[in-house]
Each structure stands twice: as C-alpha cells, then as structure tokens.
Amino acid sequence: MRPFQYTRAPSLAEASNLTAGENTLAIAGGTNLLDLMKLQVETPGQLADINRLGYADIEDTDDGGLRLGALATNTETAVHPRVRSDYPVLSRAILAGATQQLRNKATNGGNLCQRTRCFYFTNIDQPCNKREPGSGCGAIDGIAKLHAILGTSDQCIATYPGDMAVALSALGATVEISGDKGERSVPVRDFHCLPGDTPWIENILERGEIITGIVLPAPVGGTQIYRKVRERSSYAFALVSVAAIIELTDGKFSRADLAFGGLAHKPWHDPRVGECLLGQVPSDALFDKAADILLEDARGFGENDFKIPLTRRTLHAVLSQATEDAA
Amino acid sequence: MVLQGQEVRLADTITVNGTAYPIPDDPRVSLLDFLRQHIGLTGTKKGCDHGQCGACTVLVNGVRINSCLTLATMHDGDDVTTIEGLGTPEEPSALQRAFVEHDGYQCGYCTPGQICSATAMLEEIAAGWPSDASETLNGKVRLSSEEIRERMSGNLCRCGAYANIVAAIEDVAAGDRS
Ligand SMILES: Cc1cc2nc3c(=O)[nH]c(=O)nc-3n(C[C@H](O)[C@H](O)[C@H](O)COP(=O)(O)OP(=O)(O)OC[C@H]3O[C@@H](n4cnc5c(N)ncnc54)[C@H](O)[C@@H]3O)c2cc1C
Ligand code: SF4
Ligand code: FES
Ligand code: FES
Numbered sequence: 121m122r123p124f125q126y127t128r129a130p131s132l133a134e135a136s137n138l139t140a141g142e143n144t145l146a147i148a149g150g151t152n153l154l155d156l157m158k159l160q161v162e163t164p165g166q167l168a169d170i171n172r173l174g175y176a177d178i179e180d181t182d183d184g185g186l187r188l189g190a191l192a193t194n195t196e197t198a199v200h201p202r203v204r205s206d207y208p209v210l211s212r213a214i215l216a217g218a219t220q221q222l223r224n225k226a227t228n229g230g231n232l233c234q235r236t237r238c239f240y241f242t243n244i245d246q247p248c249n250k251r252e253p254g255s256g257c258g259a260i261d262g263i264a265k266l267h268a269i270l271g272t273s274d275q276c277i278a279t280y281p282g283d284m285a286v287a288l289s290a291l292g293a294t295v296e297i298s299g300d301k302g303e304r305s306v307p308v309r310d311f312h313c314l315p316g317d318t319p320w321i322e323n324i325l326e327r328g329e330i331i332t333g334i335v336l337p338a339p340v341g342g343t344q345i346y347r348k349v350r351e352r353s354s355y356a357f358a359l360v361s362v363a364a365i366i367e368l369t370d371g372k373f374s375r376a377d378l379a380f381g382g383l384a385h386k387p388w389h390d391p392r393v394g395e396c397l398l399g400q401v402p403s404d405a406l407f408d409k410a411a412d413i414l415l416e417d418a419r420g421f422g423e424n425d426f427k428i429p430l431t432r433r434t435l436h437a438v439l440s441q442a443t444e445d446a447a
Numbered sequence: 448m449v450l451q452g453q454e455v456r457l458a459d460t461i462t463v464n465g466t467a468y469p470i471p472d473d474p475r476v477s478l479l480d481f482l483r484q485h486i487g488l489t490g491t492k493k494g495c496d497h498g499q500c501g502a503c504t505v506l507v508n509g510v511r512i513n514s515c516l517t518l519a520t521m522h523d524g525d526d527v528t529t530i531e532g533l534g535t536p537e538e539p540s541a542l543q544r545a546f547v548e549h550d551g552y553q554c555g556y557c558t559p560g561q562i563c564s565a566t567a568m569l570e571e572i573a574a575g576w577p578s579d580a581s582e583t584l585n586g587k588v589r590l591s592s593e594e595i596r597e598r599m600s601g602n603l604c605r606c607g608a609y610a611n612i613v614a615a616i617e618d619v620a621a622g623d624r625s
Contacts, residue, residue: 126474126520128456151516154477155497167474169521172457195510199576204584215579219601220571221504221564225512354579354600 121157125166129173132330136300138168140328146170148191148230151222156235160244161251175332178203184338187296190229190331194284195220197228207336209344209363213287216348219355229331232285232295232311233323236278236385237357239263249275250319257319264423266357269415269431271384276319277421280312280386281357287346289379289387290363293336299329308334309379312386322385342367342375343445347438349382349430358382360431366442373397380414383431390414402443407436457524463488464532474520479503481519482529490530490559494603501602504560505529511567513601530559533566541622542566545615553606561602565616568598572620590620 129135129146138144143165147153156162176191178200186207188197197203198214214223240246240258247256259267259277267277288308295306312323325331342365350356361381367374376394379387393414400406411432418428460467461481468486479496482488482505494502496515503514506528534540542562545551552558572594577584580597588594595613604612 121475124474126518147518147521149516150518150521151498151513154516154518158496171521195576199574204577208584211577211584212579215577219501220568220578220598221501221511221513221601222498222516224510225517354597 122163128169136328148227149225151226152234186336188334194223194226206339210287212346213283217283237281238278264421267424268384269418269427271314273315276315286379286381286387287363289389290377296333298332309389315385343442362438364438368446407439461522463527476519478517478519479514502560504563541619545618549611549615551612551615557604564602
C-alpha cells in the first residue's frame with residue numbers, strides 16, 4: 121500500500137472539504153477501498169475517515185418510508201425489523217452478497233460506490249480504460265465472463281457488481297447527498313452511470329460530495345423476490361440477478377417493478393419490461409415477450425454470451441415464482 | 448483547517464482480549480498486521496489479505512469482521528477479541544473443545560478464523576438474524592446444516608474439513624439449546 125495521510129473527519133462539512141481535494145478519498149467500511157489500495161488500483165494521498173460522523177441510523181420518514189443511514193452497515197440494514205417486513209427484497213439482496221463478516225463492516229454508502237470486479241481493472245499490469253484512461257480495454261477481447269451485455273461502450277464493458285443497489289432500484293429508492301454546494305437527492309436509478317467515453321466515472325457524485333442516506337418510499341407490499349445466479353451458491357458475485365416486486369389483481373399483473381444485476385455498468389432498470397406485463401395474464405409467452413424487450417439490444421463478448429439466455433431464463437423463473445406466490 | 452485524526456480520537460488505544468495497546472503510528476497497518484506483528488498475537492491468520500478467505504476473522508465489539516480489510520488506526524476505543532481471547536488450552540471455549548473433539552481441521556490454518564466466526568454466528572442466530580439460506584426473514588432460525596454452511600461461507604478451508612466443522616458447530620449449538 122502506498123503511504124497516505126489518515127484524517128478523521130470531525131464533521132460532514134469537513135469531510136466534504138477534505139474530499140473536494142484532488143487526492144483524498146472518503147473511507148467508510150474500507151472493505152472495497154483498502155482492497156484496491158493494497159493492489160495499488162487506488163492510490164489516495166489522504167483518507168478521510170467518515171465513520172464517526174453519525175448518519176448511521178435507520179429511521180422512519182414522515183410519509184411512512186424508511187431512511188437508511190449511509191454509515192449503517194449492510195448487516196444492520198438487512199436485519200432491521202422494518203426492512204425485513206416491509207422491504208424483503210432489500211434484505212434478501214443484501215444477504216445474498218459477500219459474507220457475514222464483510223456485511224458487518226460494509227456500509228450502505230460504500231456499497232453503492234463499490235467498484236467493478238473486472239479482472240483487468242484490479243490488475244495494474246493490464247490495460248484498462250477505467251483505471252488508466254486511454255490504455256485500452258483488456259476485457260473486450262479477453263476474460264469477460266462477469267462482464268456486461270447491456271449499455272456497454274467500445275471503451276468499457278464492466279459491470280456494477282453490487283446486489284443491494286439492484287433491490288434499491290426496483291424499490292425506487294433515493295440517494296441523499298451532501299456537498300459544498302448543498303444537498304441533493306438522486307434516484308438510485310440515476311445514481312450510477314453507463315461507461316460511454318468516460319468509463320472512469322461510475323456514479324454522479326462530484327468531488328466533495330458525501331452520501332448521507334438512502335430513502336425508501338412508503339412500502340408497496342406485493343411479492344418481493346431477489347434471485348441471484350452465481351458460480352457457487354455463496355460468497356460470489358452475481359452473473360445475473362433479478363429484483364422483483366410483483367402484484368397480481370384478478371389474475372393480472374397490477375405491479376411489476378423489476379431491476380437486474382450483473383448485466384451492465386449500473387443496476388439495469390428498463391421501465392418497458394414491467395409495463396409490458398401490466399394488465400396481462402401471466403403466461404410463458406408473456407414472460408418471453410418481457411425478456412425480448414429487456415434483451416433487445418443485448419450483446420455478448422464471447423465469454424459472457426451465456427448471460428443472454430441465462431437472463432431470459434432467470435426472468436422467466438422469477439416471474440413464474442412470483443405468479444405462484446401471489447396466487 | 449484540517450483536523451488530524453488524533454484530535455478526534457475516542458482513545459489512544461485498542462483493547463485486545465482485555466489489554467489496551469497503543470495505536471500504531473503508520474496508518475497503513477491493518478488490524479490483522481497489528482495483531483500479528485505489533486502485539487504478537489499470531490493466532491489470527493493471514494490467508495489472502497483481501498477479504499476472500501476469513502482466516503483473519505476476529506470480533507470487534509462482539510461483531511465478526513475480516514481484520515485484513517480494516518486499519519488498526521480506525522479502531523481507537525474498540526474492543527477486539529481474537530482466538531487467544533476465547534479460551535486457553537487449559538480452559539478452551541465450548542467451540543474450541545468441539546473443534547478438537549470433531550477433528551474440525553486438518554492443517555489448522557483456517558481454524559482460528561473458523562472458531563471466531565462460529566462464536567459470533569451462534570450469537571447472530573440467537574438474535575434471530577436471517578441468512579440467505581433462511582426460508583423466511585422473520586421466523587425463528589432453524590439451525591440446519593444448510594444454515595450453518597451459508598453462515599460460515601466466509602471461512603474457507605483448503606483442507607476441506609467442512610463436514611467436521613459443521614459437526615462441531617452443530618454439537619455446540621445443540622448444547623446451547625438444551
Ligand atoms: C471477497 C468479497 C466479496 C464480495 N461480494 C459481494 C457481493 O456478492 N455482492 C455485493 O454487493 N458486494 C460484495 N462485496 C463488496 C462489498 O459489499 C463492498 O466492499 C462494500 O459494500 C463496500 O462498503 P464499504 O463501507 O466497506 O466501502 P469503502 O471500502 O469504505 O468505500 C468504497 C468506496 O465508496 C466511497 N464511499 C464510501 N462511503 C461513502 C459515502 N458515504 N459517500 C461517498 N463516498 C463513499 C469510498 O470513497 C470508496 O471509493 C464483496 C467484497 C469482497 C471483499
Ligand atoms: S471492462 Fe472496463 S474495467 Fe474492465 S478492462 Fe475494460 S475498461 Fe477496464
Ligand atoms: S486474510 Fe482476511 S479474509 Fe483472507
Ligand atoms: S484445516 Fe487446513 S485450511 Fe482448514
């Protein structure tokens with residue numbers, strides 16, 4: 121690890137001031153940042169420790185929703201009584217990620233900002249446009265099993281690896297952000313970016329901006345499912361995951377909020393997929409149609425071609441299960 | 448003005464197994480290296496140094512974490528328990544005894560992490576925390592071997608002693624229930 125200065129941020133304002141500088145990164149749980157610093161993928165000159173700023177509570181909002189502190193841990197969030205009963209898709213998504221030890225340390229803010237697990241990105245001897253702009257993308261003609269099939273660019277085909285944000289996207293949650301220019305709220309669906317020509321930009325946070333919380337809207341009920349397909353049944357990142365909130369009324373879909381992990385540089389939310397289900401009676405043909413819409417522009421890169429049929433089947437399985445559960 | 452970390456510290460020390468130790472000067476020192484190299488508690492092991500194996504699992508304020516992915520300097524005022532703090536050869540903890548009785552290891556390298564992890568896991572189950580293997584999120588946790596395997600998935604064993612590790616934990620869990 122390269123030498124760095126460690127500073128405990130005494131206040132949120134000071135944390136913003138510190139991280140507004142060129143070479144300073146916030147550190148929360150450290151489970152992603154320290155990993156990358158050991159690999160010299162991240163080489164900050166200074167770390168601003170934000171752990172003792174507060175923003176670690178999970179509390180009811182006035183409209184019946186729930187605010188998850190950015191510094192609450194993934195475990196505290198997944199086991200919170202209201203998350204378990206009102207937002208089960210979120211508990212399930214968190215519990216499907218990493219391990220108990222990691223979730224005990226990982227924070228909600230850090231989880232949103234976790235970086236890709238692309239092998240070329242984490243190996244400084246390899247070309248990678250995200251880590252070193254202009255050096256090329258090793259994955260496009262290389263090891264690309266984990267990589268994206270939607271929203272890719274000729275610069276980068278990495279995926280956003282997290283689980284929690286996929287559930288947050290399906291739930292329509294909002295990220296609360298504080299910086300030197302004030303506070304703003306951004307839907308989780310708009311928080312992460314596609315790679316385009318700037319693959320090193322992964323989310324909309326500006327320098328000096330700190331995530332303070334995530335707000336869940338009032339509970340919507342329904343059948344909530346998080347289905348994660350991976351190479352082993354625990355302690356592995358998603359190849360494909362589906363977060364679904366489904367409701368049937370009189371045998372027809374009356375709610376279908378869907379988001380997908382493992383497919384793109386961000387949790388994938390295509391409103392057309394849910395819309396095509398609404399008002400329709402569940403059937404194999406309908407599920408196929410939803411998959412056709414979702415995968416219309418999908419493109420594989422050799423090693424990850426399997427993700428296209430796998431996504432179709434996983435969506436099918438989730439919709440079948442939701443239909444059974446709701447009946 | 449930039450306040451240095453020291454000025455907002457809770458304490459100048461980290462407590463490990465009941466003894467307070469000064470925080471290292473170099474902020475790069477991981478909690479794992481601090482335990483092994485600075486204070487000589489070599490029971491905690493380094494497998495991967497990247498959060499991928501669980502050999503470094505310790506309890507911080509009663510919660511299990513990977514000590515390789517956290518900085519010692521971030522733990523001022525915290526209470527750390529390592530394998531050395533759970534029991535002694537003369538007076539082993541119930542899990543330490545059960546691992547010996549069930550041959551829950553071969554080379555033993557992963558064992559301190561396994562036992563620290565399992566110690567916390569039994570508390571988590573007592574608190575009713577669900578896991579990815581739980582059928583419902585809210586019911587009482589049924590301690591099946593599937594549950595134990597999922598909850599212990601953060602601790603790899605290259606010798607593959609998993610069957611005996613699960614048996615050792617089941618034994619202690621059964622004792623807890625009776
Ligand atoms: C072996 C392994 C397996 C894993 N498996 C999974 C998995 O299956 N699914 C999954 O979802 N995740 C998985 N993870 C990733 C894990 O969930 C993340 O490392 C963790 O959530 C990051 O949170 P943290 O608090 O430790 O972040 P940190 O490491 O502290 O920070 C990560 C980044 O976020 C920034 N940051 C942190 N907090 C804030 C804030 N409040 N405001 C602004 N910026 C902030 C930091 O500057 C840094 O750039 C795995 C990790 C490991 C090591
Ligand atoms: S896919 Fe993205 S992260 Fe991976 S090598 Fe290419 S540019 Fe880098
Ligand atoms: S040494 Fe910490 S997880 Fe492997
Ligand atoms: S006993 Fe050898 S690694 Fe587990």
